[in-house]
Amino acid sequence: MGWPLLIAAVLLAIAGPVACLYLWNRVKGRLAIAARLFMIVMCQAFALLVGGVSVNHYFEFYASWSDLFGGGKGEDTPIEALGPGAIGSGNVRFQRTPKLDPDVYTATLTGERSRIRSRILVWVPPGYNSPANAHQTYPVVELLPGYPGTPSTWFHAVHGASALKQAVAAGHAHPFILVAPVTTVIHGRDTECVDFPKGPRVETWLTDDVRQAVTKAFRAQPDRGAWGLMGFSTGGYCAAKMAVRRPDMFGAAVTMQGDAVPQTPEVQRDHALNAQNSVLDLLRTHRPPISLLLAGTRQDRHSDEAIDQIMPLIRPPTTAFLYVLPKGGHNASVWNSMLPKSYAWLSSRLSAPRPS
Known part of the structure; x- marks a missing residue:
């Protein structure tokens, strides 16, 4: 994430063509064609490296080499309960x-309230279709x-x-x-x-219409204490915002690296x-009876x-x-x-499966 890697990539992208010009006519013999192709490929690779490092430097997709190649430490990090006004x-x-x-x-449907026509994916847990759980x-x-x-x-x-x-298998x-x-x-x-004044009414689709479709087709508990939200990036912002705006429908939300305010110029x-869609402005004027899990990393500013x-x-x-x-x-x-600790946290905030 530091400047040294970006500067090194830029220097390589400059040095590649310079070296190619210097060596082009000096490479002779049977391997000349292969050597020249190699030089062209390396120049392209250095250019791609500059682009990739620049994009990562701006968006912070990967904060370190271990982050790029795996090794997440989510299980080792505790969830901390916050008191009122915690800083x-x-x-x-x-x-x-x-x-x-x-x-x-999956199903494609038209929402009764939003009039949005779109798709929903629904995953049912193991045992859902078992006759023994027919009334669960x-x-x-x-x-x-x-x-x-x-x-x-x-x-x-x-x-x-x-x-x-x-x-679930681990009992967490x-x-x-x-x-x-x-x-x-x-x-x-x-x-x-967002529900735009002239449409589309996206929040209405994600709240009222999705819930109506799912509770009609599946054995889903309809009350607010049984419904939670979880999202990453923009979806994390949406999860927090919709939970604050619609406490009548949701009891808890997990925002993973989500923003606190809208980022779309059209909304701004x-x-x-x-x-109406800023988590900060909403929390200044509303005190909804919900629980939020604020998840992020120190390296994602x-x-x-x-x-x-x-x-x-x-x-x-x-x-x-x-x-x-x-x-x-x-x-x-x-x-x-x-995810593991987020699901465990949601299980502590939302109702458990129960007989109908």
């Missing part, structure tokens, strides 16, 4: 999708991806289902139905889960809309700053818990390392 860093048919996961169902109802965690992202990210790069299965969490709706309802437009230009901004605004009955890893950038490896 610190139905009629829809769901079809199985075996290519994605044998326990995932389950709590729900709604999973929100970043932007650009799709709900299937939660079942590939981010191991949303497999991490929950492992946590109880089973949930996992619901991953499409958040980018208009291709190429980052709506940040509308002062009223910006205030954006999420660290967001956590520092949110924590002083927490007032009862709102409660917040801090989960900050010492290392890690803004990437799937970090989010995967956060």
